[in-house]
Amino acid sequence: MKPQIAVRRVTIADVARHAGVSTAAVSKVLRNAYGVSAEMTERVQSSIAQLGYRPHAAARGMRGRSFTIGLLLDNIRNPFYGDILDGVTDALAKTDFQVLVGSAGFSPRHQSRLADAMIDRAMDGLVLVAPSMSRSQVIATAKTVPTVVVGHHDTADEYDSVVDDDMAGAALVVDHLVTLGHQRIAHTSATATEGQWTRRPEQVRSDGYRQAMHRHHLDGAVRIAATSYSEEGGYRAGRELLDRPDRPTAIFAGADIAAVGVLRAAYELGLRIPGDLSLVGYDNTTIASIAPINLTSVDQAGHDMGATAARLLRERMDGRSRSVLTSAAPRLIIRNTTGPPPGP
């Protein structure tokens, strides 16, 4: 069809020629570095505008900064991650940094492959959200590029950490249910995986649950079903807990998405919510707020966590080497899936 003459890119050399200066001068203007007069700055900027020049980020990446931040997720579908992404993006909105998201699935192998791919693409910083790749691999990554880990409570010198106070979050839930009169309060968690992480969010949440139950002298009522944070996992955990003779009157699901699975299990068994069973989720995702669900959940301010991650990352890029841990305070959002336990 048409000749398809690939339009050659406008480069810094074109700008330099147009403005009648050296490429070095243009580069200085671009980075507003020292050693350039006001007059030249103006001339160069005018040329840039006239030619529609945009710096080639990949080329920049070869020498230092590519102005790209990578966000590594296991799964793009978790709406909570949308909040985190928005936080990161908003925090970087006024800068030249661009956020690119990689979705690697849950497999540690794929995740570390993706992290490598991001490094190979000269990214300036990485945000790893609840990575399933091993801790030593994360540390190796963080030695190469500034890195923030979101979710896991395990810290290390090499990376910064942004977590939710999952211990407090779990306490909020248990306290709420106890106040309503519940005693047989069960919990759905996720099974421990390999990878040397000892304080994943789900572990801290179930520790918090246990501890809160203990505080209320309900140690005997502790029941935990560990599957995975997914609809299917929630369903299996729900069946496991609800099929028992000493059926709980309330279930604290470790994640909203798992709560949805519990909901399915409850429907199957003909249980009414909150009449027969109270249910609480975690994350306060959009799923929790949709009308027919209206799930009581714990909000962990994903947007703030993302924004914090971006801030820490920039600090690291600017040379901070000491490691930082920030912890966000969770809030309980009470909706319609919790109420008093059924009469005996």
Add this chain to the structure above:
Amino acid sequence: MKPQIAVRRVTIADVARHAGVSTAAVSKVLRNAYGVSAEMTERVQSSIAQLGYRPHAAARGMRGRSFTIGLLLDNIRNPFYGDILDGVTDALAKTDFQVLVGSAGFSPRHQSRLADAMIDRAMDGLVLVAPSMSRSQVIATAKTVPTVVVGHHDTADEYDSVVDDDMAGAALVVDHLVTLGHQRIAHTSATATEGQWTRRPEQVRSDGYRQAMHRHHLDGAVRIAATSYSEEGGYRAGRELLDRPDRPTAIFAGADIAAVGVLRAAYELGLRIPGDLSLVGYDNTTIASIAPINLTSVDQAGHDMGATAARLLRERMDGRSRSVLTSAAPRLIIRNTTGPPPGP
């Protein structure tokens, strides 16, 4: 704290030195190009393995391929996009290509900025999902880098198109509702925006709706509320339609997420579903299948669409210049939100 000696990257020169050959030879082995003996291939590959060498994608990008595909979305939260992403990723799984996702929001300005950013990062191909940036900007983008547009039915020589047969999908919905006995079938759509696109999915769907209504001699019952494909938009559209005196007995929402908003409106008005109102969504996202919702919806095989997009992109990258349009056949998934209309 620790000295933090940035570990220098293993480069092609290191491999060459280790194997006792030239960098050109190593490069040939990497690209398995012509002109290299079996013996040398083996020697180089062994060196690569021993040194743990990984090619620097950004540097590669400066000369041709960066082995990176960009997927541009308006919003990471739409679960339908998760299907598309999985399709693209799976189709490229056996290759060296990596998929990176950019989430630009709905603003055309931000979208085209992100598309530019992807070009600046030397991406080899772009998949634009229902872009809101103007058609001429998409065409300009496509002139620079192989591009596939998913969703919009408007075609152009410069890019390939992957669409769902939204016309047929709308017909499936209307036929289903008419078969159940409905006549007052309303539709929620999205307001037309700027940008020279004339056949966005929502437009084709509402055309299909109108046409199907006509086929059933129900032209007089056509009611369309155009807001946006979002929970809030669905709510507003739902209120608009349900507050009328001639309240519809069924609503065909243009997207699952909008259907959820309609659901909220119906709950507010005390309408039972499907007793008082039948409701159908579109996209068959995970939201549709969760237990308390159980939404009848139209499945448009997002995974296949993504895989197709990846295939078309690779063909373009390999030199095809003729433009291709592929259309997927939608399927109606009947769940519990549709039933016979209420008695008079």
Add this chain to the structure above:
DNA sequence: CAGATTGTGTAGAACGTTCTACAATCTCTT
């Protein structure tokens, strides 16, 4: 056995930036 052909390897110039040296000019000091 001369010339042509094929096979295998290397040198070195791109690609578009950044940034270290250094050169040239100006402005003060004394």
Add this chain to the structure above:
DNA sequence: AAGAGATTGTAGAACGTTCTACACAATCTG
């Protein structure tokens, strides 16, 4: 008037690849 700074500009070497052009050797052809 002669340095000493300060200011403003430029040349050119990186960064890690790819790929064209060419050199050399081995093999084939008549």
